[in-house]
Amino acid sequence: MEEKTAVIYGTSVASMRTAANLGKLGYRVIVLNKGDFLDDIPHQLSHTRPRAICNLCLRFVLKRMKNVSFLHNVEIDSIKRNGKIEITLKHTLPDVSPEKCVECNKCLETGKVKVIYRSMGNSTYIVDWETVENPEEFSKVCPFGAINPDRGVREEKVTADVFVIGSNYTPEEMEKLKDFGYGEIEDVVTIDQVENWFLGIGPALEALKRPSDGETPSSVALIVTQGMKETSNCEGFEPFIHAVETGLSIKELDPSIDIKVFSRELFTWGKGQISLVKRAMDMGIEFVMVEDVEVGGVIKWN
Numbered sequence: 365m366e367e368k369t370a371v372i373y374g375t376s377v378a379s380m381r382t383a384a385n386l387g388k389l390g391y392r393v394i395v396l397n398k399g400d401f402l403d404d405i406p407h408q409l410s411h412t413r414p415r416a417i418c419n420l421c422l423r424f425v426l427k428r429m430k431n432v433s434f435l436h437n438v439e440i441d442s443i444k445r446n447g448k449i450e451i452t453l454k455h456t457l458p459d460v461s462p463e464k465c466v467e468c469n470k471c472l473e474t475g476k477v478k479v480i481y482r483s484m485g486n487s488t489y490i491v492d493w494e495t496v497e498n499p500e501e502f503s504k505v506c507p508f509g510a511i512n513p514d515r516g517v518r519e520e521k522v523t524a525d526v527f528v529i530g531s532n533y534t535p536e537e538m539e540k541l542k543d544f545g546y547g548e549i550e551d552v553v554t555i556d557q558v559e560n561w562f563l564g565i566g567p568a569l570e571a572l573k574r575p576s577d578g579e580t581p582s583s584v585a586l587i588v589t590q591g592m593k594e595t596s597n598c599e600g601f602e603p604f605i606h607a608v609e610t611g612l613s614i615k616e617l618d619p620s621i622d623i624k625v626f627s628r629e630l631f632t633w634g635k636g637q638i639s640l641v642k643r644a645m646d647m648g649i650e651f652v653m654v655e656d657v658e659v660g661g662v663i664k665w666n
């Protein structure tokens with residue numbers, strides 16, 4: 365089969381997930397990033413606001429996928445279709461190539477290079493070019509050829525079969541959710557619907573009402589579908605944390621509602637999220653580790 369290329373513009377959560385899913389389908393995926401590294405802010409968010417969804421775990425998944433690559437420091441100049449989609453980019457070359465730099469810090473001895481250390485990923489090295497007389501000669505300071513003497517903006521082209529503009533997170537395909545009884549069995553709803561109710565834009569304002577009869581349910585099952593019934597097995601923690609968060613919101617609304625979270629694993633990242641799960645347990649939310657579930661009049665699991 366001819367290899368197809370997907371180009372994704374932006375590094376939002378939606379972009380990361382799209383990259384992972386297209387990569388799994390066998391696409392060669394190129395993610396375009398305006399900045400020079402993937403921001404650390406989501407990482408910090410996972411500790412300070414554990415309910416926030418970030419893309420950190422997806423980065424590790426994507427790192428293992430050989431057919432997914434990132435192009436940093438690029439802006440789109442033009443896009444046109446000529447059989448395939450041709451995208452012209454303005455690529456600003458970094459002073460030091462992160463792919464070649466091994467962070468030996470030898471260049472720092474010259475006093476002409478500064479470094480921004482980062483907790484995750486590559487550190488950023490910046491050359492003070494104004495103090496450099498001969499860039500070509502200066503670049504030889506690096507034994508690994510990582511310093512770019514021909515820095516600046518370069519025009520580059522990529523061609524794509526698919527061009528994706530990273531926007532909002534897209535929920536799971538509705539068709540696949542039928543395997544969990546969605547659309548077929550009364551009162552099986554998606555987590556987005558539940559969130560809409562809490563946000564006050566759904567059918568009931570700030571209240572949990574069962575769709576079939578408008579009553580408040582006495583028990584709620586939250587099923588984290590990832591990895592079950594051949595759904596995406598991308599091992600991100602956000603669907604799980606989403607379920608924990610929803611369970612807590614329901615408990616805050618009515619502590620008497622019995623809540624079970626069904627999941628293949630306790631997907632968590634960092635102390636913040638672990639303490640969120642502990643809090644959920646303290647509030648009586650039960651976690652059931654399962655390989656699969658069957659949703660009928662009752663829920664069966666194994």
Ligand code: SF4
Nearest residue numbers: 465466468469471506
């Ligand atoms: S000398 Fe080269 S490899 Fe070492 S830190 Fe500097 S740029 Fe990186």
